[in-house]
Amino acid sequence: MDNFGKMKSIVIKQPLKLDCGKEISNFPLAYETYGNLNEKKDNAILVFHALTGDQFASGINPVTNREGWWNYAVGPGKAFDTDKFFVICANVIGGCMGSYGPGTIDPLTNKPIGTNFPVITINDMVNAQYNLLDHFKIEKLFAVAGGSMGGMQVLQFVSNFPNKAKVALPIACTASHSAQNIAFNELGRQAIMSDINWKDGLYDGQTNNPDKGLAVARMAAHITYLSKKGLQEKFGRNLQERSDLKFGFDADFQIESYLRYQGSMFVDRFDANSYLYITRAMDYFDLTKQHSGNLSKAFKESKTKFFIISFTSDWLYPTSENKDIVIALNAIGADVGFVEIKTDKGHDSFLLDVPDFLSTIKNYLNTTYFK
Amino acid sequence: MKEEFKVISELVEEKSRVLDVGCGDGILMEYLSKNKVVDVRGLEISKEKVKKCLSNGLAVVEGNAEHDLKQFPDLSFDYVILSQTLQAFMSPENVIKDLLRVGKKVIVTIPNFGHWKVRLDLLFNGEMPITKNLPYEWYNTPNLHMCTIQDFYNFCNNKGISIFKTISLNGQKTSKITSSNLKFKNLISELGIFLLQK
Numbered sequence: 120m121d122n123f124g125k126m127k128s129i130v131i132k133q134p135l136k137l138d139c140g141k142e143i144s145n146f147p148l149a150y151e152t153y154g155n156l157n158e159k160k161d162n163a164i165l166v167f168h169a170l171t172g173d174q175f176a177s178g179i180n181p182v183t184n185r186e187g188w189w190n191y192a193v194g195p196g197k198a199f200d201t202d203k204f205f206v207i208c209a210n211v212i213g214g215c216m217g218s219y220g221p222g223t224i225d226p227l228t229n230k231p232i233g234t235n236f237p238v239i240t241i242n243d244m245v246n247a248q249y250n251l252l253d254h255f256k257i258e259k260l261f262a263v264a265g266g267s268m269g270g271m272q273v274l275q276f277v278s279n280f281p282n283k284a285k286v287a288l289p290i291a292c293t294a295s296h297s298a299q300n301i302a303f304n305e306l307g308r309q310a311i312m313s314d315i316n317w318k319d320g321l322y323d324g325q326t327n328n329p330d331k332g333l334a335v336a337r338m339a340a341h342i343t344y345l346s347k348k349g350l351q352e353k354f355g356r357n358l359q360e361r362s363d364l365k366f367g368f369d370a371d372f373q374i375e376s377y378l379r380y381q382g383s384m385f386v387d388r389f390d391a392n393s394y395l396y397i398t399r400a401m402d403y404f405d406l407t408k409q410h411s412g413n414l415s416k417a418f419k420e421s422k423t424k425f426f427i428i429s430f431t432s433d434w435l436y437p438t439s440e441n442k443d444i445v446i447a448l449n450a451i452g453a454d455v456g457f458v459e460i461k462t463d464k465g466h467d468s469f470l471l472d473v474p475d476f477l478s479t480i481k482n483y484l485n486t487t488y489f490k
Numbered sequence: 491m492k493e494e495f496k497v498i499s500e501l502v503e504e505k506s507r508v509l510d511v512g513c514g515d516g517i518l519m520e521y522l523s524k525n526k527v528v529d530v531r532g533l534e535i536s537k538e539k540v541k542k543c544l545s546n547g548l549a550v551v552e553g554n555a556e557h558d559l560k561q562f563p564d565l566s567f568d569y570v571i572l573s574q575t576l577q578a579f580m581s582p583e584n585v586i587k588d589l590l591r592v593g594k595k596v597i598v599t600i601p602n603f604g605h606w607k608v609r610l611d612l613l614f615n616g617e618m619p620i621t622k623n624l625p626y627e628w629y630n631t632p633n634l635h636m637c638t639i640q641d642f643y644n645f646c647n648n649k650g651i652s653i654f655k656t657i658s659l660n661g662q663k664t665s666k667i668t669s670s671n672l673k674f675k676n677l678i679s680e681l682g683i684f685l686l687q688k
Contacts, residue, residue, distance in 0.1 A: 424549070445551055445561070449551070449561045449562055449566075450561065450562075452507065452566055454529075454531075455549060455551060456544045456548070456549050456550050458537060458544055459552055460537075461537060475541060478545070479541045479544055479545055482544070482546070482547075483545060486545070486546055486547035490547050
C-alpha cells in the first residue's frame with residue numbers, strides 16, 4: 120500500500136495506557152471527514168468502523184479505489200447527511216489504513232512491528248479516537264454511531280465519556296462477545312496462523328504474506344455475515360460457468376467461486392496481523408464484566424439518547440443480544456429507542472441498501488438534532 | 491380520538507415520567523410532550539409504527555407488553571398509560587398486574603362493550619356488533635377480551651386495585667363516573683378512562 124500520502128492523520132503525543140498494561144505514545148491515528156463542522160461545533164458525528172473497515176466511510180476509498188464501506192449511509196442527503204452533519208471516521212489502532220498497528224514500520228528495525236504490537240482492546244481503540252475531539256475542538260459530539268464492532272465502540276465511548284455525545288446509535292452489536300462470536304474469530308485466526316508465511320507474525324509485509332490464511336479467514340467470516348435464506352436466494356446450487364459438475368475440487372458452485380473471490384480481494388487491502396489483533400479486541404469486549412456484571416452501570420452517568428437497531432436475519436449479533444442493551448438502559452430509565460429491521464441480508468444489513476434502516480436513521484437524526 | 495388524549499393529559503401531572511404502552515404511531519406521546527412538561531417513553535409491537543415513532547425522534551422500544559414490560563423496574567414511571575389495547579392481550583389480568591408494578595399510577599382506557607348501540611346490535615340483529623371504536627368482524631378482530639365499563643370496575647374491586655377516577659367519554663362529552671351512576675354511564679359511554687393504583 121503506497122497511498123498513505125492521501126491520508127489525514129494526527130499524532131497522539133500523550134501516553135495512552137492500554138488495558139494490557141503497556142503504554143503507547145507518539146502514535147499516528149488516521150482519519151477522514153465528510154461535510155463541514157458548523158460554527159457552534161455541535162453537528163459532529165463520530166462514526167466507528169467494524170472489523171475490516173477503515174476511515175474511508177463514504178465516497179471512493181483512495182487506497183482501494185472502491186466505494187467506502189458505509190457509502191450507502193454516509194454522504195450528501197443520505198442517512199448521515201453530510202450536507203447537515205460533520206462526519207468523522209478514524210481507522211482504529213491495530214488497523215492497517217494508516218493508524219498505529221502491527222503493520223506500522225518500526226524505525227529501529229525498518230520492519231513491521233508485527234506481533235510485537237501490544238494486544239489492544241475496544242476500550243483502547245475508543246480512548247485513542249477520543250483525541251479527535253480535542254483535535255477539532257469539539258466540546259460535545261452530536262452523535263456516535265457504528266455497526267458490529269463499530270457498535271461496540273459506541274457503547275464503550277458512552278460508558279467512558281458519558282456526556283460527550285447527545286445521541287448514540289449502536290447497530291447490530293453486543294455488549295459482550297458470545298462464545299459463538301469468539302469461536303468464529305478463533306477459526307479465522309487459526310487459518311492465518313497456520314499459513315506457512317505467517318512466521319509467528321514477523322512476515323515482512325512486502326512479499327510472501329500469509330495471504331492464503333487471511334483469505335480463508337475472510338471466507339469463513341463472510342458466511343457469518345449473511346443469512347441462510349440470503350445465500351440460498353442469491354446462489355442456491357447454481358453452477359459456476361459450467362453446465363454440470365466436474366467431479367473435482369475446483370469451484371463448481373457459484374457460492375464457492377464467490378467466497379474465493381471475496382477472500383482474494385480481501386488480502387489486497389488487509390493485513391493478516393491486523394486481523395488477529397482486531398478480532399482479539401472484539402473477543403475481549405465484555406462491557407457487562409467491566410461493570411461487575413451489571414451492564415446498566417456502564418450508562419448510569421450518561422444523559423445520551425440511545426437508538427438501538429438490530430436485524431431479523433442477523434444470527435451473528437442477534438436481536439436478543441441487542442435487546443439486552445435496551446433492557447439494561449430501560450432499567451436505569453435512560454432515553455432509549457429500539458427497532459428490529461426486517462431483512463434477509465443478515466449481519467451485513469447495516470452496510471447494505473436497506474431502505475427502512477437508512478430512512479429511519481435519517482429521520483431520527485434530523486429530528487433529534489433540533490430537539 | 492383527540493378527546494381521549496385531552497382527558498389523559500389532564501390526569502397526568504407536570505414533570506412526571508410517563509410510559510405509553512402500545513403507543514402506536516406515537517400521537518398520544520407527541521400530544522403529551524406538546525401540552526405538558528413530561529418525559530415520555532413508548533412500547534409498541536408493530537415494527538412499522540415503531541419506525542414512525544423513531545423517525546419523529548420519540549423514545550420508543552419495539553416489544554410486546556405481555557413479555558417486555560418485565561424489563562422495566564418496579565415503580566420506574568409516574569404514569570403508565572394503556573389506551574384502548576387491554577382487550578387485545580392474551581392475558582389482560584397479567585398485563586394490568588405488570589402495569590401496576592411499573593407505574594406509580596396507571597391510566598387505562600376501555601372501549602365500552604356495554605354501550606347501548608352494542609347491546610341493541612346484538613339484541614335486534616343477532617350479530618356481533620361493529621362500531622366506530624370496534625370496527626372489526628368477529629373472525630378478524632384483534633380484540634380477544636372485550637369488556638364493559640362495569641366489568642372493568644368489578645375487576646378492579648375484586649383484585650383490590652384502587653380506582654382514583656373514572657371518566658366517561660361519549661362523543662365529545664366527558665363526565666365523571668361514580669358508583670351511583672355506573673349502571674347508566676355503562677349504557678351511554680363509548681369509552682371509559684380509569685386512573686388506577688395498586
